[in-house]
Amino acid sequence: MSAHTAAERKQEEIRAAREAAMTSKRDYSSVWGSTYSRYQNELILAYLPSAQSTVLDCGCGVGVLLKDLVTRCSCVHGLDISEKSLELIECSHPALRSLVVGDAEQMPYKGGVFDAVVLRGTLHHLADLAGGMQEFKRVLKPGGVLVVAEPCSDFPIIFWGRKLLSKRREKSFDTRELRSLFLTTGFWLIGERRFGYIGYAVTYLLRRSLADLGRPAWLWRNVIRLLIGVDEMVGRIPAMTRLNVGMIMVGVARE
Numbered sequence: 001m002s003a004h005t006a007a008e009r010k011q012e013e014i015r016a017a018r019e020a021a022m023t024s025k026r027d028y029s030s031v032w033g034s035t036y037s038r039y040q041n042e043l044i045l046a047y048l049p050s051a052q053s054t055v056l057d058c059g060c061g062v063g064v065l066l067k068d069l070v071t072r073c074s075c076v077h078g079l080d081i082s083e084k085s086l087e088l089i090e091c092s093h094p095a096l097r098s099l100v101v102g103d104a105e106q107m108p109y110k111g112g113v114f115d116a117v118v119l120r121g122t123l124h125h126l127a128d129l130a131g132g133m134q135e136f137k138r139v140l141k142p143g144g145v146l147v148v149a150e151p152c153s154d155f156p157i158i159f160w161g162r163k164l165l166s167k168r169r170e171k172s173f174d175t176r177e178l179r180s181l182f183l184t185t186g187f188w189l190i191g192e193r194r195f196g197y198i199g200y201a202v203t204y205l206l207r208r209s210l211a212d213l214g215r216p217a218w219l220w221r222n223v224i225r226l227l228i229g230v231d232e233m234v235g236r237i238p239a240m241t242r243l244n245v246g247m248i249m250v251g252v253a254r255e
Contacts, residue, residue, distance in 0.1 A: 006163050031217050033064070035224040040149065040195060040246070041068040044118060047191055047250045048072060049149050053115035058104050058140065059122025061090035069118070070095040077114075079107060105132050109139045116145040123148050124171040133185035140253045146187060150178065152194070152247035175242075178249050187251030196246035197234040199227025 045068060048055065053073045060066050060078035062085050070076050070093035078099045080086055086099045102108045104119075105126055117136045126132040136146050151172035173181075175192075182189055203224050234240050 007236070031220045032203050032206075032224065033046055035221050036200060036228060037064060038068060039228050040090065041065055042119075043193055043195055043248055044074050044120060045069065047145065047193075047248065048118070049115050049145055054113065055118060056109070056114045057118045058107070058117055058119050058136070061085045063091055065118065065120045066091050070123065073089040073116075079104065099109055105134055105135055107139055110141075111138045112141045112144075114139050114144060115141055116147065118147045118149075120149045123150055124173070129181055130185055131164070133181060133187070136252045137186050142253060142255045144253045145190075146182075146251045146253065147248065148178070148250075149246065149248045152178075152196075152244055154242040154244070169208070173247070175247065178247065182249060182251045186254045188254055189249070189251050191248070191250035193240065194244040194246070195231070195237055195248065196244050197231040197240065199224070199231040200227075200245055203227055 014069055041064070044065065051072065051074055054075040055069060055073045055077070057066050057076065057078045060080050061082075063078070066076065066078055066089060070091060074095055076093075076095050077097055078086070078089070079102045080099075081101070081103055083101045086101060089099060100108060104122060105128055117140055119136075123129065123132065140146065152175065153172040154174050179189060181217055186235075235244065
């Protein structure tokens with residue numbers, strides 16, 4: 001890819017991120033966002049090191065993960081390519097040390113400064129996946145943890161469903177591809193977690209309709225929690241395991 005083409009791609013990425021910021025803010029502020037999305041956050045947080053860790057939320061967007069991350073770690077940084085997204089973040093917690101506009105493929109940080117780097121739906125936006133992984137490893141301390149949460153399309157129905165429903169044709173990963181990416185870029189795999197089955201699909205597709213329904217919010221919140229419980233049960237059924245729409249993969253930087 002030429003330098004000119006790469007620069008054009010970055011400008012387009014920034015424009016798309018700005019346009020998506022308001023939509024993301026609305027979605028994640030909804031009853032769906034405050035319930036199922038926070039459930040996903042808890043799955044991610046379970047893999048982080050100690051509470052004294054210095055953590056980077058890479059591609060933090062409008063702060064969907066940040067608001068829970070700051071309650072778990074004492075030193076949190078956020079980076080996103082969209083200045084507009086960062087402007088929409090509402091977080092005054094003392095653990096949040098900085099929000100920086102920057103490119104995940106060329107981050108403005110010194111090497112070896114973070115105990116953990118977390119990407120919640122960020123990796124599939126990168127043009128150079130291997131280069132991005134090397135950049136994450138660069139800013140991690142030796143033995144630092146990389147936590148990646150991404151769309152997963154192991155099952156053909158899920159794969160083609162994404163193709164039909166995604167307006168921007170965003171990339172998703174199958175398990176083998178994501179594992180290989182970790183292993184070939186200098187990480188040991190230490191954890192995997194599948195999530196998002198029937199409950200996720202239903203609540204995500206209906207998230208805006210639920211927001212329009214308004215009160216009583218407690219009713220819709222409890223319905224979503226019930227569906228989360230259904231997802232947990234479905235994920236334990238061997239024949240259903242790979243019907244998930246999301247995956248969390250965790251690696252440790254090799255020295």
